Amino acid sequence: DTAVSQTPKYLVTQMGNDKSIKCEQNLGHDTMYWYKQDSKKFLKIMFSYNNKELIINETVPNRFSPKSPDKAHLNLHINSLELGDSAVYFCASSQDWGNQPQHFGDGTRLSIL
C-alpha cells in the first residue's frame, strides 16, 4: 500500500510539449507539496496546498500550474517544456501545515530531449 504515489515514474518528452504529473496520497493528510530536485540533489519547494488551498507558490515559471481537486490529490501541469525543466519532481504530504514529517513519493524523472 503506497502512501504517496506519483505517476508516471519516468517521463521523456520533447522540448515545447505539455505534460502532467499526478500525485495521490492515502494517508489522510491535509497538506501536499511539489518539490524539484536537480542533478546536484538540491531539493526546492515549488508549491504547497493545505486543504486544497494554495499556501506556498515559490518563484517558478508560470508554465508550471498545480491543481488540487481534493485533499488526497495534487497534480502538476507543465506547459511548453524547456531543457532546464529536466529534473526529478517529488510529491510529498504531511498531516497538516505544522511540524509534522513529510512523506515523499518515489519521484517522477523528467527528461527533456
Place this chain on the structure above:
Amino acid sequence: GQQVMQIPQYQHVQEGEDFTTYCNSSTTLSNIQWYKQRPGGHPVFLIQLVKSGEVKKQKRLTFQFGEAKKNSSLHITATQTTDVGTYFCAGRETSGSRLTFGEGTQLTVNP
C-alpha cells in the same frame, strides 16, 4: 529569507569510519528535521529535534540540536555500506512555518 546550509556537500569514507554532517541556519529555528535519501530513492524522514541542546540517538546515528537552535549535526558511528545516500536537514523558522531544506550531504561508503 531563511537559509539552511549544510556541509560538507560530499563525503567519502571507508566502511567503519565515522561520518558527520553539519547544518547551519541563518536564523533561529523552531525545530529541525533530518531526512535520508538513498540513491535512486526518495527522502525519508529520520527524526525531528525541537529543544535547545537536544540529543537523540537511533542505533549508530546521533542527532544534535545546538544550544542557540541555529545549528544541528548528524553523526554516524562506524559507517556501513547501507548508510550510503544523501542526508538532508530541514528547518522551520517558527512553529508551523514552511520547512526549508539544506543542500544535503552525499555520503559514499567504500567497502
